[in-house]
Amino acid sequence: MPKLQEMMTIVSQREVASNMFEMVLKGELVEEMDLPGQFLHLAVPNASMLLRRPISISSWDKVAKTCTILYRIGDETSGTYEISKLQTGAKIDVMGPLGNGFPVDEVVSTDKILIVGGGIGVPPLYELAKQLEEKNCQMTILLGFASEKVKILEKEFAELKNVSLKIATDDGSYGTKGHVGMLMEEVDFEVDALYTCGAPAMLKAVAKKYDQLERLYISMESRMACGIGACYACVEHDKEDENHALKVCEDGPVFLGKQLSL
Numbered sequence: 001m002p003k004l005q006e007m008m009t010i011v012s013q014r015e016v017a018s019n020m021f022e023m024v025l026k027g028e029l030v031e032e033m034d035l036p037g038q039f040l041h042l043a044v045p046n047a048s049m050l051l052r053r054p055i056s057i058s059s060w061d062k063v064a065k066t067c068t069i070l071y072r073i074g075d076e077t078s079g080t081y082e083i084s085k086l087q088t089g090a091k092i093d094v095m096g097p098l099g100n101g102f103p104v105d106e107v108v109s110t111d112k113i114l115i116v117g118g119g120i121g122v123p124p125l126y127e128l129a130k131q132l133e134e135k136n137c138q139m140t141i142l143l144g145f146a147s148e149k150v151k152i153l154e155k156e157f158a159e160l161k162n163v164s165l166k167i168a169t170d171d172g173s174y175g176t177k178g179h180v181g182m183l184m185e186e187v188d189f190e191v192d193a194l195y196t197c198g199a200p201a202m203l204k205a206v207a208k209k210y211d212q213l214e215r216l217y218i219s220m221e222s223r224m225a226c227g228i229g230a231c232y233a234c235v236e237h238d239k240e241d242e243n244h245a246l247k248v249c250e251d252g253p254v255f256l257g258k259q260l261s262l
Contacts, residue, residue: 008094010026012024022068037197038124038253041098060127071083102217103217103254104128113138119198129141141163194215211257
């Protein structure tokens with residue numbers, strides 16, 4: 001029976017960009033990680049904060065039994081701020097991996113892949129790109145950030161083979177000035193599959209431009225409570241059935257574009 005909850009050990013924790021933290025965790029749960037795009041549900045080390053915090057898995061190493069998450073902290077009253085104070089060697093209560101991730105089995109070497117990420121939606125796309133690298137397909141990766149101060153994972157993406165990487169910042173402090181949608185307008189090839197995660201406005205723009213693409217995979221961000229589909233706190237409208245609600249934690253966070261009404 002798969003292990004779904006564990007007191008994982010913090011191997012390291014550091015601030016990698018403004019208010020953006022990287023945490024490396026070690027434990028047996030890593031053995032259950034296969035699909036990129038799934039998330040962990042972390043308990044806040046503060047008894048007054050009952051709800052766990054969902055954080056996407058950025059990458060893992062099964063040999064070392066470690067996984068990496070990146071998250072943005074809130075103010076001093078937030079659960080993520082409490083989590084950011086944990087030190088190397090500390091234990092944290094983790095559930096996961098949860099949800100449905102990005103499918104990669106159908107990708108072949110001749111496919112031209114487009115990956116579009118924005119802000120805190122970028123981390124889960126890294127493990128995806130790592131797995132697609134093994135398919136030897138061509139990847140165009142477009143990333144958008146508010147500014148250079150919050151830019152993450154550029155070096156990691158750039159080191160992958162068969163990758164064309166472009167970055168945009170809202171304020172023009174790095175890369176192209178403007179939102180990531182401007183980079184999308186420069187795509188001059190027929191896309192075979194598209195994977196995306198980011199802010200709602202960005203996802204809506206991607207879905208609108210590529211609404212006819214069969215292999216359009218959208219990872220939704222949502223506030224969650226239980227994280228396992230029991231409470232209906234994180235629902236999205238089902239485009240194919242107006243009477244049906246899609247649960248981001250259980251049915252997602254990754255959906256086919258044709259499933260969503262954005």
